[in-house]
Amino acid sequence: MGRSVAAMITAERLTKRYGDKTAVDAIDFTVRPGAVTGFLGPNGAGKSTTMRMVMGLDHPSGGGVTVNGRAYRDLPAPLHEVGALLEAKAIHGGRSAYNHLLWLAKTNGIPRRRVDEVIGLVGLEAVAHKRSGGFSLGMGQRLGIAAALLGDPGVLLFDEPVNGLDPEGIRWIRNLIRSLAAEGRTVFVSSHLMSEMALTADHLLVIGRGQIIADTDMADFIARNSAAYVRVRSPQSGVLAEALRDRGWRIGRDDDGALKVEGATPEQIGDVAGSRNLYLHELSVVNASLEEAFMRLTADSVEYHARTDQPVPAGV
Amino acid sequence: MTTSSILTPPASIPAPARRGDAGGARLTFGRILDAEWTKIRTVRSTVWTLASLFVVSVGLTALICLAAAGDLGEAGNDEPVGAFVTWGLMFGQIAALVLGILVATSEYASGMIRTTLAAAPRRWSVLAAKATVVTGLLLVLGTLTAFASFLAGNYFLDREGIGLSLGDGDVLRAMFGGGLYVAVLGVFGLALGSLMRHTAGAVTVGITLIFVVGNLVNLVPGAFGEWLTKLMPGNAGSAIANVESFNPDLLEPWTGFAVFAGETALLLAIAGWLFSKRDA
Ligand SMILES: Nc1ncnc2c1ncn2[C@@H]1O[C@H](COP(=O)(O)OP(=O)(O)OP(=O)(O)O)[C@@H](O)[C@H]1O
Numbered sequence: 070m071g072r073s074v075a076a077m078i079t080a081e082r083l084t085k086r087y088g089d090k091t092a093v094d095a096i097d098f099t100v101r102p103g104a105v106t107g108f109l110g111p112n113g114a115g116k117s118t119t120m121r122m123v124m125g126l127d128h129p130s131g132g133g134v135t136v137n138g139r140a141y142r143d144l145p146a147p148l149h150e151v152g153a154l155l156e157a158k159a160i161h162g163g164r165s166a167y168n169h170l171l172w173l174a175k176t177n178g179i180p181r182r183r184v185d186e187v188i189g190l191v192g193l194e195a196v197a198h199k200r201s202g203g204f205s206l207g208m209g210q211r212l213g214i215a216a217a218l219l220g221d222p223g224v225l226l227f228d229e230p231v232n233g234l235d236p237e238g239i240r241w242i243r244n245l246i247r248s249l250a251a252e253g254r255t256v257f258v259s260s261h262l263m264s265e266m267a268l269t270a271d272h273l274l275v276i277g278r279g280q281i282i283a284d285t286d287m288a289d290f291i292a293r294n295s296a297a298y299v300r301v302r303s304p305q306s307g308v309l310a311e312a313l314r315d316r317g318w319r320i321g322r323d324d325d326g327a328l329k330v331e332g333a334t335p336e337q338i339g340d341v342a343g344s345r346n347l348y349l350h351e352l353s354v355v356n357a358s359l360e361e362a363f364m365r366l367t368a369d370s371v372e373y374h375a376r377t378d379q380p381v382p383a384g385v
Numbered sequence: 386m387t388t389s390s391i392l393t394p395p396a397s398i399p400a401p402a403r404r405g406d407a408g409g410a411r412l413t414f415g416r417i418l419d420a421e422w423t424k425i426r427t428v429r430s431t432v433w434t435l436a437s438l439f440v441v442s443v444g445l446t447a448l449i450c451l452a453a454a455g456d457l458g459e460a461g462n463d464e465p466v467g468a469f470v471t472w473g474l475m476f477g478q479i480a481a482l483v484l485g486i487l488v489a490t491s492e493y494a495s496g497m498i499r500t501t502l503a504a505a506p507r508r509w510s511v512l513a514a515k516a517t518v519v520t521g522l523l524l525v526l527g528t529l530t531a532f533a534s535f536l537a538g539n540y541f542l543d544r545e546g547i548g549l550s551l552g553d554g555d556v557l558r559a560m561f562g563g564g565l566y567v568a569v570l571g572v573f574g575l576a577l578g579s580l581m582r583h584t585a586g587a588v589t590v591g592i593t594l595i596f597v598v599g600n601l602v603n604l605v606p607g608a609f610g611e612w613l614t615k616l617m618p619g620n621a622g623s624a625i626a627n628v629e630s631f632n633p634d635l636l637e638p639w640t641g642f643a644v645f646a647g648e649t650a651l652l653l654a655i656a657g658w659l660f661s662k663r664d665a
């Protein structure tokens with residue numbers, strides 16, 4: 070068994086309702102081995118709820134989800150198959166990191182030396198016997214990751230693993246996640262930051278208001294959404310646009326009347342203008358950000374809109 | 386910790402030698418029990434609650450016996466002497482209740498319950514393991530506490546010539562009864578904590594139920610009030626831990642204990658049912 074083809078997470082019509090609110094709305098998805106699958110969505114989209122249902126912690130209101138072909142509660146040795154770092158800091162502050170990992174290891178018959186091993190792996194040797202209540206956010210996160218790796222599982226879930234970490238911590242986790250997938254494991258990582266996902270994930274699952282709104286290859290998503298264009302301002306923009314269009318490039322207009330040229334390099338545009346003696350006042354490359362693409366994608370499904378467009382009533 | 390070890394990403398994740406043979410590493414009740422035992426012995430609150438149980442029970446017993454021995458020894462005294470030798474347990478028992486509650490609620494306060502249930506998704510087994518650990522620990526400590534209370538209190542009674550003998554059937558029954566009572570009380574707390582998932586709330590309800598309501602129902606008139614008093618968990622259960630009782634209307638020790646154990650089992654069953662039904 071182990072990291073075979075079966076090491077997957079599969080959700081079918083997975084649903085979670087809280088009262089009359091549907092947090093997760095009949096979603097279908099598959100998370101495959103050997104890749105990092107990013108689970109991207111704005112706040113309140115249903116990422117954590119979905120992950121808790123994968124782990125058998127929350128009961129679905131409908132549909133279901135399996136890990137390696139079984140419901141979580143039916144796994145014969147859960148820690149050997151699934152490791153998770155969930156959002157909440159799930160550690161008793163009065164217990165040392167070592168003892169936390171020790172009781173956890175005992176549940177699944179994991180030997181003591183593996184506890185020492187994972188402590189070394191996340192670099193907590195020096196504080197392993199101190200109360201975990203005094204740990205910094207980054208140290209707590211490392212302890213959570215040590216716990217997730219304890220049973221050397223083929224499937225790993227990380228819920229917003231880089232939240233609140235400093236750049237070094239972020240880089241460390243990013244590398245770790247990538248290396249886990251490179252070893253053939255199934256890695257499922259949630260985030261609400263597109264930029265983070267672009268650096269970590271191979272596959273992208275976008276969720277908004279409890280529904281899957283994109284299930285795509287990361288490379289595809291980038292190719293489709295990060296198309297750059299060249300911004301051109303010219304006093305003779307009408308003539309220039311005509312000339313550029315003749316070359317087969319797509320021409321659009323920015324809000325201020327500047328031309329947006331797709332498919333051409335600044336050099337090519339400059340040459341066209343020069344050959345016709347047209348003046349240029351601006352010639353610049355503009356990269357559409359992935360973050361914007363993500364925001365466009367989820368614009369209709371954002372849970373809590375900041376109401377910046379509302380006029381402030383006078384006299385308040 | 387050293388900076389370099391923090392910043393260096395692991396090149397690869399070393400696998401334990403026996404990876405793959407899932408046969409040797411299954412989830413079993415014995416393992417969950419071992420894990421729960423490890424949990425309870427690795428937090429300070431366990432030491433504090435057990436120490437309070439012992440010190441409060443033994444200390445208060447010694448004090449009351451020291452203070453009352455003279456009067457008890459006088460001719461014409463009609464107070465039940467046997468009720469004094471384990472008197473402190475009346476207060477020490479709160480620690481047993483709190484210990485049981487904490488075993489459940491501390492996991493909710495920290496969110497650790499999710500780690501527990503990810504490692505051991507068989508929820509009935511988790512609750513049963515917690516109940517076993519609480520029972521075992523309190524059975525031993527409760528019995529030791531009862532013996533120590535007796536020895537301390539009886540020392541002062543002996544000086545007045547009214548001491549009891551350990552060989553006395555009721556005395557011996559109360560010694561082991563002390564262990565039984567606090568063990569079941571601890572499980573009662575565990576069930577309450579598991580139901581309420583909140584330390585302060587569960588402690589308040591538990592203490593109110595055992596102490597306040599247990600005494601207030603005395604005021605309910607008639608046979609109904611009498612039975613209510615007899616059946617309240619603390620009243621029914623504690624008789625087994627006392628050589629004699631101040632209150633002659635309580636159930637017989639073993640009958641009372643059976644009632645208390647039954648009530649606790651019912652509460653634990655409800656807690657377990659909700660535990661397996663609710664989101665963690
Ligand atoms: N226990 C609960 N009771 C009621 N509503 C809940 C509960 N848990 C989550 N919700 C609601 O379900 C929706 C999804 O929440 P969830 O925490 O899964 O979102 P998320 O994608 O993880 O968001 P974030 O990025 O903020 O972590 C939210 O509207 C949330 O308010």
Ligand SMILES: [Mg+2]
Nearest residue numbers: 116117118156
């Ligand atoms: Mg979340």
